[in-house]
Amino acid sequence: xxxxxxxxxxxxxxxxxxxxxxxxxxxxxxxxxxxxxxxxxxxxxxxxxxxxxxxxxxxxxxxxxxxxxxxxxxxxxxxxxxxxxxxxxxxxxxxxxxxxxxxxxxxxxxxxxxxx
Numbered sequence: 001x002x003x004x005x006x007x008x009x010x011x012x013x014x015x016x017x018x019x020x021x022x023x024x025x026x027x028x029x030x031x032x033x034x035x036x037x038x039x040x041x042x043x044x045x046x047x048x049x050x051x052x053x054x055x056x057x058x059x060x061x062x063x064x065x066x067x068x069x070x071x072x073x074x075x076x077x078x079x080x081x082x083x084x085x086x087x088x089x090x091x092x093x094x095x096x097x098x099x100x101x102x103x104x105x106x107x108x109x110x111x112x113x114x115x116x
Contacts, residue, residue, distance in 0.1 A: 015057035015065060021080050023065060025054030030067060030084075045084040049075050052090065056112075058100035066109060068097025074111065 013025035024031040024040055029051045033040030042050050049067065056068035065077040067084070072094020077084045088094075099112035 013057040015059045025057045056097045056100045060102035066100050070096045
């Protein structure tokens with residue numbers, strides 16, 4: 001996604017934000033972009049999310065952004081301009097989040113994991 005491309009920036013997940021930003025989940029954290037020069041930058045998030053191995057991203061019908069991690073963490077931002085926070089803290093004992101989906105209207109979030 002930028003000049004620092006490499007294995008640590010391997011793309012794992014994508015989500016489009018309202019109004020144009022694209023969220024990119026990588027092995028090395030969460031990125032947002034593109035900026036005016038077409039580059040992506042790490043999001044301002046809790047440090048453990050900003051550097052987390054992000055495995056799933058989703059934007060629900062209510063505009064909330066969700067991120068799942070390799071260690072079972074689940075984070076949310078109310079919208080593209082709001083700060084991220086953990087809904088479920090990451091824990092190496094939890095299964096990897098593999099998919100995120102929601103029902104119409106943003107009523108329920110479905111979380112797929114490596115264990116079902």
